[in-house]
Amino acid sequence: MGSILVVGGDRVKHITTRLENEGYNEVIHLDGRKANMVKRDIPEHIRFVLVITDFINHNLAKVIKEKAKKSAKPIYFVHHSWSAIYRVIQKMD
Incomplete structure (x- = not known):
């Protein structure tokens, strides 16, 4: 399905695992939370x-x-929350 960039969240292992399962x-x-993250670019291959x-x-x-x-x-x-994220990925299919 592609690649996703997730920004924010302290503990997102359960979210990343579920996205991989999808x-x-x-x-x-x-x-x-780290200020130096503003310097990072969005990789070209990211879907959303x-x-x-x-x-x-x-x-x-x-x-x-x-x-x-x-x-x-x-x-x-x-x-x-997974339910909020799941609603978004349903739109992307």
Whole structure:
């Protein structure tokens, strides 16, 4: 199905495992609290970006939104729950 960039969230192992079980072959996680994460670019092969709003630096959320728009990648803002994330991935199928 492709690759997903997950931004934010402190403990996302259960989310990454479930995404892999749904068929996503690569799940990249960027910590949402560290200020130096704003320097990271969105990899070209990423299908879409999930921003977990519960655990993210506001500046990073703004920068990721701008980078996603610039690279024409869909971006979704979700709460740290599987049901919220699952609703997004259902739209992507």
